[in-house]
Amino acid sequence: MNSPATLPESRLTLPAQAGAKHLPNSVLGMIIFIIAEIMFFAALMSAHTIARSSALGGLWPPPGQPRLPVERTAINTGVLLLSGVLLWLGNRYMSTTPKVGRRYVAGAIVSGITFVSMQGVEWVALLREGLTQTASTYGAFFYLIVGAHALHAVVAIVALTWVYVLMCLGRRLPAMFAATQIFWYFVVIVWPVIYLRVYL
Template identity: 30%
Template sequence: MTEPSNPQPLEQLSAIDQLPGDLMMWVLIISELLVFGAGLAAFLAVRITDPIGFAEAQDHLFRAGAGLNTLVLVTSGFLAALAVRAAHVGLIWRTRALLAGASALGVVFLVIKGMEYAAKFAQGIGTETHPFFTFYYLLTGFHAAHVVFGILILAVVGYRCTPRTVEVGAAFWHMVDLVWVLLFPVIYLLR
C-alpha cells in the first residue's frame, strides 16, 4: 500500500515547480526569446555600421501605427491575464470571452501590421532596399507569425478551458507581447 503524497508548501517548491502552466511551454518561450534576442542583437550590430542609413530608412516607418499596435497587444495581454484569473475561479464563459477578446485584438494587430506592409510595398520598399528593411521584415514578420500562432493557441485553450491550459496559452501570449514591447522601441524609435 502506498501512502498518499502530501502537497509541498509553496515555499518548498522549486522555481520550476512554481511556474504557471507547462514546463515545455516555458522551454519554447525561452528558446523563442533567445531567437528574437539574437535577431535584435544582429540588428543593432549592423546598425552600428550605418547609423545614418538606418535612421533614414527608419523614417519610412509608420510609428503611430506601431504605437497603436503596442497598445493593442498590451491590452490583449491584459485580457489574457484576466482570463487566467477567471479560469481559476471557474468562470468558463468569462474566460472564453476574455480569450476571444485577446484573440480579436491579435487580429487587429495583424490588420494594422498588414496595412503597414502594404504601404511599404506600394513605396517599393522590400527586403533588398536596405539592411534596415531586411531586419525590419524578418523580425516583425517572424513576430507576426507568432501572433497568428498565439491566436490559434488561445482558440484551442478557449475550447479546452481549464486553469492549466489557460495559463499555458496566456504564457505564450505574454511572450508575444514582450517581444513586441522590445521590437517596437528598437526598430521604430531608437535613433
C-alpha cells in the first residue's frame, strides 16, 4: 500500500534514489577517507615546518647531515606524475575501448612501482651516508613523511593491481575502479607538496 506512486512530487525528486546523480558508496566512502588522510599529511607537514623553523641556530639541514638528492627525486616526481596521467587516460578509454584503457592502467601501475623502487634505492644510499631517524629531527622527519607516503603508495599500487587483474578477468567494477583511482590521485598529488617542503 505504501507504493512510491502515492508520494507527493516534491518527495520523489529530493531523496537518495536520484538515479545517475547518486555517487556510488565506494566513491563517497573513499572521498571521506581521503579527507582524513589529507589531515594526516597536513599535520606531518606542519610539524615539519615548525621543527624546521625552530632548528638550532637556524641551520636546516643541520650541519653534518647529508643533503637530499634534489635532482634525482625531481625525475622521480615526474615518474609519479606520469603515472597519474596514465591512469587518468586509462579511465577515459575504459568505457569506450577497454583494451586500450587496461593498457594505460598497466602503464600507471608500472610507473608507480618504478617510483617506489627508486625511492627505496635512494633510502639505502641516504642510510649509508648517515642520515638516520635518530641522527636528527631532519632525518626523523624525512623518513617519517616520505615513509608514510611510500606506505600509501604501496597500498594504492596493490589495490590498483588487484582491480586491474579483476578487470582483465572480465569483471566490470566501475565504482571500485573509481575509488581506487581517487586514492591513487591522492598519492600522486600529495607528493609534489612533500617534495617542495621536505626536499627543497
